[in-house]
Amino acid sequence: MWKLITKNIKMKTLIKLFIIISIYSFSSCSAQTTASLQQMEDCRKRPNKSEDCPGMENVIYVKDIGNRLNKFIGTWKGTSNGKSYELKLEKKENFGNNEVKWDKLIGKLKIKDNQGNILFDSFQNSEADAEPYGYNFQGSAYEMRFSTNNNCGDHGTIFLEIKSIVINGDKMRMFYYPSSGLANNNSICPDLLPLDWTEFTKQ
């Protein structure tokens, strides 16, 4: 008899524990306020953008879980088609002007021609006005929007990648995709950035 009562009490305790864990799990699931960069990358790929990302309703912060952005931090230099590039990348946390804040890279970029003339320089830009300005990963490549703010209206996307099999950890590659696509024959506004993967070296 005593054994039966003890068993009942243990069973009730277990059931209570199970209910508490279930309620906690459910509430933390339904009130997820932080998402990872990977989760947002998956969210961006959803086929129907007339639907919200499932389970993301309460997200207010997109965090760089796993510190995937850290390897890009620093100053990088490269050359392509007679131009030299200096790109300084900084990681910002919980950053941005919109409802959802992000961990992201922001950059300062200086482009010179082979005479040393400066063609573009965003080193004096404020953080809010950074060029380039980070968005998110597409697989292993990190995407940043870039605009020259010149009369050409030239804007597009910079992609950065540090190869997963690191032979030499101080190498990064970059290419630029203008929003006009690659058929840009505008000689007045020549492409400032490399249109194919170009190697950059960490300083």
Added chain:
Amino acid sequence: MQTTPHATWEDYYYQYANTPCEKIKAQFARQKYKTKVDSINKSSFFKLNKETGFTEDKNENLTDLPLSASTNHGLSVTYSPSTRGYTHTHLDDKPTGTYNDDNQEIYEIRYRIFSTYDLNTLMGMADFNKSPENFGDLYGTMLSSDGTYVIKFTGSTSDIKMGFGTEAWNKKYADYFVENDKNTLETNFLLFMKNKMQITGISLFNVKSNGKVFEMKLNASGTKAESIECGN
């Protein structure tokens, strides 16, 4: 429906047939317009490198839009006091032809909803029609693989705001859609227009392939777009 014994045809027209919903239904019922829309509202046009579009004047004449002189893939919309509306495609995500280290092709990702330039164009058209106020027929239409949307100017002269056709606004807008990507396109469009541009005079509509028209409005708490079928 409330009826009055002295109601005239004009009373009926302005109360019911002159609503934005009815105007949109009439827009897609104009045969010449509909034939032109059907000719470009298809996947092959959404996959092109450049957008396609045309304007319609108040006499139902259609004029193809030229490409923008800048390096953008967009169109240059020229409008005048006789312009009734513009219709154009927004393109699918663009494969760049370049691959990442995981051997996945990298895409230029696009948000297929009206741009800040599109909103500015409709505002400019409203500005041409403010004396006397005659905004009911004006429209902007966007065709894309994410659906067909129409914007109508539904405010009064004091709601006309311009200056949004700039790269600075374009950047803010793109950042907003990327950073709030958890939301629907419609929600982000309406929230950006309300909170960032502080526009109150433009309404958003979704036209389904079966011809049904839905107004997209923010819900009572102002957080999400909700869809209300016209006529309900």
